[in-house]
Amino acid sequence: MQELTCKEVFERCIQTLQVSDKDLLELLTCKEQNLLDFLLVDIREIFEYMNQSIAGTDLLLPTTTLHETIGILEENKEKFILLYCRTGNRTSHVLGILKRKGFEKIAHLSDGIVGYSGKKLKNAPLPQERNI
Numbered sequence: 001m002q003e004l005t006c007k008e009v010f011e012r013c014i015q016t017l018q019v020s021d022k023d024l025l026e027l028l029t030c031k032e033q034n035l036l037d038f039l040l041v042d043i044r045e046i047f048e049y050m051n052q053s054i055a056g057t058d059l060l061l062p063t064t065t066l067h068e069t070i071g072i073l074e075e076n077k078e079k080f081i082l083l084y085c086r087t088g089n090r091t092s093h094v095l096g097i098l099k100r101k102g103f104e105k106i107a108h109l110s111d112g113i114v115g116y117s118g119k120k121l122k123n124a125p126l127p128q129e130r131n132i
Helices: 006-016 021-032 046-051 063-074 089-100
Strands: 038-042 080-084 106-109
Touching: 006 021, 006 080, 006 106, 021 038, 063 089, 080 089, 089 106
Parallel strands: 038 080, 080 106
Antiparallel strands: none
């Protein structure tokens, strides 16, 4: 089977709103090679992030404070925003909120961090708001 290009994976993810484990591995490789830019956003709580996070996470925006932090996402609405949580349930809910707010380039890791086979970090420093 022919490998998909970064753009093809990106477009499929936006169309389906879902990112598989394999897709995320490919997207992170594309990002490392500067072939694609996106925000990887963990919407779990801080204690969950500290326990385990996906290497390459750009932002931590816990669902419990989304009403206070959604402006950060709105400032980056033109970018592809990829959300993840533990199992994909919370991100499904947040995707609905973002769609209603007009976000078009969004998707979520459908099986969450528990279904992710790539590099995970334990006790990672909290991602800082930087020039994203």
